[in-house]
Amino acid sequence: MKIAVTYNDGEVFQHFGHTEEFKVYDVEDSRVVSSEVIGSNGTGHGALAGLLADKNIDVLICGGIGGGAMSALSENGIEVCAGANGNTDDVVDAYLNGNLVSSGVNCDHHGEGHSCGDHEDGHSCGHHGNDEDSADAGCGGCSDEEGGCASGGCGGCSGCHSGELTVEGPNAGKVVKAHYIGTFNDGTQFDSSYDRGEPLEFVCGAGMMIKGFDAAVANMEVGEVVDVHLMPSEAYGEPDPRAVFQVEIAQMPGAEQVSVGQQVYLQNMNGQPFPVKVVAKDEKTVTFDANHEMAGKELNFRIELVEVL
Numbered sequence: 286m287k288i289a290v291t292y293n294d295g296e297v298f299q300h301f302g303h304t305e306e307f308k309v310y311d312v313e314d315s316r317v318v319s320s321e322v323i324g325s326n327g328t329g330h331g332a333l334a335g336l337l338a339d340k341n342i343d344v345l346i347c348g349g350i351g352g353g354a355m356s357a358l359s360e361n362g363i364e365v366c367a368g369a370n371g372n373t374d375d376v377v378d379a380y381l382n383g384n385l386v387s388s389g390v391n392c393d394h395h396g397e398g399h400s401c402g403d404h405e406d407g408h409s410c411g412h413h414g415n416d417e418d419s420a421d422a423g424c425g426g427c428s429d430e431e432g433g434c435a436s437g438g439c440g441g442c443s444g445c446h447s448g449e450l451t452v453e454g455p456n457a458g459k460v461v462k463a464h465y466i467g468t469f470n471d472g473t474q475f476d477s478s479y480d481r482g483e484p485l486e487f488v489c490g491a492g493m494m495i496k497g498f499d500a501a502v503a504n505m506e507v508g509e510v511v512d513v514h515l516m517p518s519e520a521y522g523e524p525d526p527r528a529v530f531q532v533e534i535a536q537m538p539g540a541e542q543v544s545v546g547q548q549v550y551l552q553n554m555n556g557q558p559f560p561v562k563v564v565a566k567d568e569k570t571v572t573f574d575a576n577h578e579m580a581g582k583e584l585n586f587r588i589e590l591v592e593v594l
Contacts, residue, residue: 286312290373291347299348450490454503457490460594505590521579528575
């Protein structure tokens with residue numbers, strides 16, 4: 286099997302139609318045996334499907350993608366897993382382990398799009414843990430996966446979206462690039478795109494970012510820098526007590542191996558993985574918290590709008 290990932294400097298490139306490179310992985314027995322980076326030769330959008338088909342690609346992993354490109358890839362027999370972000374090697378490992386869920390067509394703007402924003406990798410395009418997630422979590426078992434706000438941007442959302450614009454402003458619906466520094470009220474920095482050396486790219490108002498971040502960028506001019514203070518309602522919301530739930534260890538394969546403080550992935554009723562934190566454990570039960578780690582927190586962002594594409 287061959288897997289191609291939209292590629293830019295080690296990360297999943299977030300605009301399928303504009304990708305200049307793919308990293309191609311040869312897989313045997315669910316393990317990567319070799320990989321190489323290939324150029325797209327300037328080919329755009331639908332024509333990329335033909336390029337990948339010529340390379341005998343079986344699976345494409347990408348960030349954002351539009352309906353036309355998705356159809357072209359399907360017609361060429363290529364499976365598409367959209368909405369991915371972060372390090373390409375890690376993303377492929379997640380796919381091979383069954384922990385990568387496709388968002389499907391995730392942008393109606395500019396023909397293609399961008400995925401759930403650089404969520405920062407460890408968070409994946411998952412869920413905050415609603416009733417359906419928690420109620421059926423015991424069916425899926427536990428899987429370890431390192432999490433954190435390290436390499437995508439804590440402005441990101443918790444799921445991939447493809448629908449209506451959530452904000453109004455000159456930049457709404459446009460692909461933008463923005464640098465930012467995120468801090469808590471005590472001044473502690475929790476994330477920075479400057480530290481990663483490249484701005485965050487996303488479709489403004491498409492639901493890829495938290496509401497307050499989107500709203501700020503929607504009305505900015507290129508080169509402008511603004512400071513915003515976001516209440517939880519404009520960020521990750523308040524913690525939901527219904528997202529804290531207890532499961533009997535005997536009913537969940539792998540639960541006996543988890544420890545308090547660890548982040549693991551469970552599966553909801555549709556077989557989709559979502560991140561949870563182990564908050565308590567005894568001989569018979571383990572308690573999980575599916576709330577986002579930023580839930581209930583006031584956040585501060587210094588945002589610099591770098592480019593509007």
